[in-house]
Amino acid sequence: MAVEWLKFMNVLAEIKQRFAGVLGSYAESNNVESLLAMIKPAQDSRFGDYQANCAMSLGKRLSRAPRDIAAEIVEKVQLDDLCDNVEIAGPGFINLTIRDDYLAQQVVQALADDRLGVPAVTTERTYVIDYSSPNVAKPMHVGHIRSTVIGDSLARTLKFLGHQVIRDNHLGDWGTQFGMIIYGYKHFVDLDAYAVNPVAELSRLYRLVNQLVDYYKSKLQLDLLLEQIKIRQEKIEELSALDLTGDESQDKKLKKSRQRAATQLDQAKSNYEAVDQKLSAIDNDATLSQLVLAHPDIAKSVLLETAALHAGDEENVKLWKDFLPKCRADIQKIYGRLDIEFDVEYGESFYHEMLSGVVQKLRDQDLATDSKGAVCVFLEDFDTPMIVQKSDGAFLYSTTDLATIQYRVAQWQPDEILYVVDHRQSEHFQKLFAVAQSWIADSVQLRHISFGTVLDEHGRPYKTRSGSAVGLEGLLDEAVAKALEIVSADSGDGNSEYALTTQQCAEVANAVGHGAIKYADLAHNRTSDYVFSYDKMMALEGNTATYMQYCYARVQSIFRKGEVDLEQIRVTADSVNLDHSAERLLALTLARYAEALDEVLEDYRPNQLTSYLFDLAKRFSSFFEQCPVLQAEDDAIKLSRLRLCDLTARTIAHGLDLLGIGVVQQM
């Protein structure tokens, strides 16, 4: 059955299937796949709907004229019922135009299908997705959004396509930050504040201790920076003492070096100033400077508190057990707002007791060896080893990650584990995967779904320290507030027909505000860095979630006005009319939803779905302008257009849902 659906529901897959047999006669079996990959949507509508580019490639391989081969292929492939125009163009492109009645049939079938014509996969796989994974005691900030939102969307998409998915939030619930909080609690806690709002107080303690630790770190850094400035200044002097030789390439190099040295000096200076400012800010604060003086060994003490916790110190463990649920509940609040869910949340602490076993096992298998007091796994292709136990006996995140893989494999036997983590950790994962493969020697595929850095308006990475990083919660609040402003303004401009109640305004603002933030993230190719800009994201026009939500609301408005019985038009659908070019284009796009989802999973890129949805919404808007629905020239066309509206709205809502974004009935 699933195969039947596949044949009917995915136009591209259907075309490929038609070509497969014929192409097979030209190529080795292992090449058929690559030839089929050359069949794709046409880049330009003048070339039809789909194009097959395999004849050129075959021409070279077989030393024959590509156009002849193309003609031969076209002759043999059975396309009559699918295409009404098959052309050979240019050097040997095969351009295909899909028949209107075939497109209409796609729409009709999707209308009556809860899955909107998207087939479930025939071979179901099991995925573990590791995403979000914040440190529980630190306030979440913008940097956390990508992993959370991308991971969530991939999980939704995989699930919808019929895979088994285990969503695992690998919380940082066992690290140094708890040492900080414990130290802070022991020395600075305001018990009244803690009673009223424990998480806010813990967060204050974290920031405070972090600030004090940072002060001493910066102090050390300051000397180093001074030294650096001196060295760089000397280098500049050295370089300027050199005379130009007259040799063109050498002189060019010298000039480059001078320039480079100058910018490096500038950098060092501005670094120095930044650190210096940070320090004097504390020095000038009476309370803070006193605290700094009173806790000179704070960095070391924090480490000791952490170590004590890990060693099972009664008091620290008790505090940790007290703090943890409160912190988790706080994070949960944000997940609730963002509609993010997990199947399990096994944080780092969950694996704590397995770590010594991991190291022992690595030793037993001669994978790990002692080096400079630490336990290391040396790997080919890497200059540095993966350290699994420090010289002081403490374990590291690599150890935890290995334990985690071991556990996941034993527990769920996944086919694939996806780590949605930023690209800076790619070397870590390369090592981790290399060790895990030789260690567990399992067939599980391990994959780092890396993503780029979120940059600020100046193109610099968002900073996590110094408290100046934008908290995620505040960010969401601002987005919703901004959306509310726009909704309320629109609603209050006298057009009573579309005026929304306060309650409705709030709902719309929620969907629009949160949607804007998620969409801005998902719409970028995950591998590139992107600039995070409130203004752009909350412009709520152009390529934003709002555009899609607006399309959806417009359709609902038509249904309300026309008092349309949706169930009726879905079930009774026998055909749709595609005579108008806007209708046809819309239907073609609707029929491609399954293709878009395939593209998402091809390389785990949700931006394939956002661009599909934007495309769909644009085509709907164009249709909406050109094709009256309720006022259509006759009832048959009206019904046909209502069906196109219905499928569009459902596809948009469904696609947005896979992105974790909601819709509203009216806006």
Add this chain to the structure above:
RNA sequence: GCGCCCAUAGCUCAGCUGGAUAGAGCAACGGACUUCUAAUCCGUAGGUCGCAGGUUCGAAUCCUGCUGGGCGUACCA
């Protein structure tokens, strides 16, 4: 030093294992609301795809070198 990634329109970004005249969205300019929601639509303008070579019928895409930027680089996560 070594490794990984990036450079596309004024700005922010797409561009799917090489395919036809490189695309969007903002911003700019010109049009369209007594007609299903103008959070919209239609149009105009805007690019030597960082530079130089190479591979081939064909390169933003693959290879080499260069320039400029980001990140990582033995006991943080």
